Amino acid sequence: MSEHSQIIAELGYKRGNPRRTDVVNGIRGDGKPLTARVSISDEKRQQRERARRIEDMALAKELGISLNELCEGKSMKQPADSNFDSYQFAASVAAATFAQCWLEHDAVILDTETTGLDWGSEIVEISIIEARTGLILMNTLVRPINTIPAEATAIHGITNEMVADSPLFFDIAISVAQILNGRTVIAYNSAFDKKMLCSSAAYSSGEPPYVGSDFQCAMLAYAQFKGDWNHGHGDFKWHSLVNAAKQQGIELAGTAHRALYDCQLTRELILKMAAE
Structure with missing residues (x-):
């Protein structure tokens, strides 16, 4: 598994419904081996999810925040610093x-x-x-x-x-x-x-x-x-x-x-x- 895919799997797809986060390179979001057949529409959806997560990783790095904070939408807020x-x-x-x-x-x-x-x-x-x-x-x-x-x-x-x-x-x-x-x-x-x-x-x-x-x-x-x-x-x-x-x-x-x-x-x- 690539570094990108590993981090995506660890995220557990927090933004969406857990039922929509079945597969990342043959590994489920919860780390268990894949046993179910994936439909063509599911594959396309998962490709979009992977692409979005890779973009998220780059954005998180640029903003200096964690991926969990990014998933919670904190990247879209003005800095909370009181100063x-x-x-x-x-x-x-x-x-x-x-x-x-x-x-x-x-x-x-x-x-x-x-x-x-x-x-x-x-x-x-x-x-x-x-x-x-x-x-x-x-x-x-x-x-x-x-x-x-x-x-x-x-x-x-x-x-x-x-x-x-x-x-x-x-x-x-x-x-x-x-x-x-x-x-x-x-x-x-x-x-x-x-x-x-x-x-x-x-x-x-x-x-x-x-x-x-x-x-x-x-x-x-x-x-x-x-x-x-x-x-x-x-x-x-x-x-x-x-x-x-x-x-x-x-x-x-x-x-x-x-x-x-x-x-x-x-x-x-x-x-x-x-x-x-």
């Missing part, structure tokens, strides 16, 4: 402090638009601005090696025709590196933009243009600042950049999901957080 309000307030203050530091220490804000979301996708537009002043340091379309899929164009509006005469990422990589070198780089979902920089650089066998830079995430900072709790993940809820701006009453003329606009919107959000 949670204080923790929430402290997280908001920490986010505001981060924002103030970004403005005071010459940070830059970066945003990219891409051909997709996964590794192997390429940058089709990149913008970098100064966090404190809003000065535009770079704003350019980028011609990818591969064509831009229609589903990507549907999000950011950038077509293959628009980038036909634009530089390759290889052509701008040194300039990007010079701007980012030694600076704090802020992005809204920084893990994604950092991955896309590396993915695009891989097409030219170049070094990622952020060596020596400190990437920090405005999305995670705003999640702490807003303080909404995500019960399923046991952490502060992430918000899209557009929704975050709406929540803070920020209005900015321009087109969402274009790199420069998203940089400028991120800057406005940082200014809001820093002012608290």
Whole structure:
């Protein structure tokens, strides 16, 4: 029996009717050998149960609680710590402090638009601005090696025709590196933009243009600042950049999901957080 199945068997399927928890890899939930024939519908039901339990195990590990607590529904409750309000307030203050530091220490804000979301996708537009002043340091379309899929164009509006005469990422990589070198780089979902920089650089066998830079995430900072709790993940809820701006009453003329606009919107959000 696999480790997953063993733990599932030990759980005894506490969430459902015990009569619905007959089999896990040939062993009953109570540990006795299987002696009854299982119908096709029962097998399908048990497959669903096993898949759900494996997901539960991963969630329990992420939340740092026991599987029994998870089965009792405790993962879906806001932390019972009586000091949670204080923790929430402290997280908001920490986010505001981060924002103030970004403005005071010459940070830059970066945003990219891409051909997709996964590794192997390429940058089709990149913008970098100064966090404190809003000065535009770079704003350019980028011609990818591969064509831009229609589903990507549907999000950011950038077509293959628009980038036909634009530089390759290889052509701008040194300039990007010079701007980012030694600076704090802020992005809204920084893990994604950092991955896309590396993915695009891989097409030219170049070094990622952020060596020596400190990437920090405005999305995670705003999640702490807003303080909404995500019960399923046991952490502060992430918000899209557009929704975050709406929540803070920020209005900015321009087109969402274009790199420069998203940089400028991120800057406005940082200014809001820093002012608290």
